[in-house]
Amino acid sequence: MTETWRMVARVGDVKPNDVIAVVVDGTEMVVGRDGDRYFATQRRCVHRGGDLAEGIVSRGHLICPQHAWRFSTETGCQAEASEFCLATYRVRVVGDRIEVDPSPQMGQPRSKS
Numbered sequence: 471m472t473e474t475w476r477m478v479a480r481v482g483d484v485k486p487n488d489v490i491a492v493v494v495d496g497t498e499m500v501v502g503r504d505g506d507r508y509f510a511t512q513r514r515c516v517h518r519g520g521d522l523a524e525g526i527v528s529r530g531h532l533i534c535p536q537h538a539w540r541f542s543t544e545t546g547c548q549a550e551a552s553e554f555c556l557a558t559y560r561v562r563v564v565g566d567r568i569e570v571d572p573s574p575q576m577g578q579p580r581s582k583s
């Protein structure tokens with residue numbers, strides 16, 4: 471399988487606990503920084519379409535600005551009701567380049583165990 475990585479930003483473009491909007495191959499996404507880890511999700515909230523680029527990152531969650539649903543920055547799934555998941559995208563850092571694989575990964579609810 472061929473991997474397709476796209477540069478979306480430089481490391482300094484994404485501040486800790488922040489998100490930025492990016493467009494990759496015509497798909498709107500957000501790229502965020504959770505501590506030292508970067509993540510990417512779809513831009514529009516699965517609840518009512520809130521703009522997650524206006525959201526905040528806190529303690530492993532991306533919080534929607536509209537109604538404060540919290541989505542795991544690891545799985546993309548809502549913290550309180552894991553059947554609601556954002557599409558996520560793989561992210562890697564190469565030098566100072568943040569790159570995204572535009573193939574969506576569907577959220578995987580965390581194990582309850």
Ligand code: FES
Nearest residue numbers: 515517518520534
């Ligand atoms: S639109 Fe995101 S929580 Fe309602």
